[in-house]
Amino acid sequence: MENQKFQRLPAEILYQTELDTLIANEQYPVPPGWNMSPRSVFTYICGGRSGKLEITPKYIGNPRLVEIAIATLVTDRALLLIGEPGTAKSWLSEHLCAAINGDSTKVIQGTAGTSEEAIRYSWNYAMLIAKGPSEEALVKSPLLHAMESGSLVRFEEISRCASEVQDALISILSEKRVSVPELNLEIPAQKGFSLIATANTRDKGVNEMSAALKRRFNIVVLPAPGDLKTEMDIVTQRVGQLSGSLGLQAKMPDQDIVEQVVTIFRELRAGATLDGKLKVKTTSGVLSSAEAISLLANSMALAASFGDGKIRAADVAAGLQGAIVKDEAKDGVAWKDYLENILKKKGLAYYELYHACMELNK
Numbered sequence: 001m002e003n004q005k006f007q008r009l010p011a012e013i014l015y016q017t018e019l020d021t022l023i024a025n026e027q028y029p030v031p032p033g034w035n036m037s038p039r040s041v042f043t044y045i046c047g048g049r050s051g052k053l054e055i056t057p058k059y060i061g062n063p064r065l066v067e068i069a070i071a072t073l074v075t076d077r078a079l080l081l082i083g084e085p086g087t088a089k090s091w092l093s094e095h096l097c098a099a100i101n102g103d104s105t106k107v108i109q110g111t112a113g114t115s116e117e118a119i120r121y122s123w124n125y126a127m128l129i130a131k132g133p134s135e136e137a138l139v140k141s142p143l144l145h146a147m148e149s150g151s152l153v154r155f156e157e158i159s160r161c162a163s164e165v166q167d168a169l170i171s172i173l174s175e176k177r178v179s180v181p182e183l184n185l186e187i188p189a190q191k192g193f194s195l196i197a198t199a200n201t202r203d204k205g206v207n208e209m210s211a212a213l214k215r216r217f218n219i220v221v222l223p224a225p226g227d228l229k230t231e232m233d234i235v236t237q238r239v240g241q242l243s244g245s246l247g248l249q250a251k252m253p254d255q256d257i258v259e260q261v262v263t264i265f266r267e268l269r270a271g272a273t274l275d276g277k278l279k280v281k282t283t284s285g286v287l288s289s290a291e292a293i294s295l296l297a298n299s300m301a302l303a304a305s306f307g308d309g310k311i312r313a314a315d316v317a318a319g320l321q322g323a324i325v326k327d328e329a330k331d332g333v334a335w336k337d338y339l340e341n342i343l344k345k346k347g348l349a350y351y352e353l354y355h356a357c358m359e360l361n362k
Contacts, residue, residue, distance in 0.1 A: 008245060010105055011058075011098035018044060019099065021053045031074050033150040033192015034100050038070045041099040045070075045092070058095045059088055060234045065220055066092070072218040073100065073152070078173050078195040080158075080214070083222035086288020088234075089198040092222070093154050096196060101151040106142040110157035116168045119143055120178055133182040143195070144178055150190030155197040159206045166213055169195075173216035202286060224288070228274065231262050231289055238293045243300055250304035253296050253311045260353055261292050261316060264343070268324065268334070273342060280342060281334035285326045295319035317356035336361055 012019060019035070022044055028037035036044075043050060045066050047057030059066060072079045073096065081089040097104035108118055121144055127137040146153035158166060172178060176189040197217065200206065225231035236258055243252065265287040267273050267280050285291070299315040307315065325331040339361065343354045 011094050012102045012104055015098065018050070018053065018055050019102065021050045022055070025050045031192070033190065035102050036099060038074060041070050041096070042066060044099040045095055057237070059092050060230060060237065061088070061222065061225070065222065068218070069096065069220050072220070073194050073196070076176070076194070077218045078197065078216055080217035080219045081196065081198045081222055082201060082219055084202050084224055084288065085200050085286045086290035087222040087224055089222055090156055093156070093196045093198055097152045097154060103151060104154070106146050106151065106153040108142055108153065108155045110155060110160040112160060112162070114161045114165055116165050117141070119165065119168050119172070121180065135183065138180065138183070143172070144187060147178065147187060147189040147193050150192035152193075153195050155195055157200065158197040159199040159209060161207065163207050163210065166207065166209055170213055170216060228259070228262060228266065231266065232258050234289050235262055235292050235296065239296045242293060242297045246297065248297065248300045248304055250300035250309045250311065253299065256349065257311055257316060258296065260350060261295060261320070264320065265292050267342065268338065278342065281337050283324055283326070283331040283334050285324060285331065287323065291323050295323050313352035313356040316353060317360055320357060321360050
């Protein structure tokens, strides 16, 4: 099936040319189970050159944090990426797996309903009833597949799992093996096996990880973008990638539109204007960079489907309303207060956006 038919391609397919080039031009030692050296993984994540090819940056932020993450995976310790929603934890996790193993698809999704079977193994019960316990009836988890192949597995939103489910990882990460007592079988991890977990710091429904489990991880905290320009760069880059994959027939948003959206999000997140002179009522939502990216992509879809392909204030206003007002009672009041007391006073650059937002709040 052609790639164009898929809504979203794994990183290893989307950036296959870059990965192949880095592997072909490798000049440094490659750890067991890896496709390329730690230096090449860093170049793939943070950008640079490989031969004549320009490698696009996948993560815009503190490069030292990326170095620490990569170095952790060279050792036998697992990696835990922590941060507020929208700080590119899953994005970085996916690209690390793509660069190191060429496979980012071994994923366990943490939820309140995730069971220990999702971490270890389960059974094909029809086969189990018909023939009894056997290796053919064993349904291996992504983690077990990663152990057998000596590769990486991703554990998304680990803190959403119940504490007893989280703790099933303790013995696995310590002993690097999984026992299957029904078959009197021990499955050891091959060299190259490791786990990358992600956890949010703000979402509701989070279960605190035990100290014993945390000790099995090297923890890297991914901060929110530290300044307006950095966040604008992240948003612009990802909107371009997203619009390309979705085939949006619209022009990329002008930088002044990106700046307006990011400014509004940063001020509502911080509870103050960028210059720190005025306080702002905060909203219940996180208003992360990821939400700004989705908002602008949606604005492009509106402009392409119902306009002339150029994003206008009305397209952005519609996205802002949906992104900011999650709880009408609290967020609606805070948003209207922001419009009247902050956005209205920002001057001519925000004039059209202010009036478009007010139209939606009549």
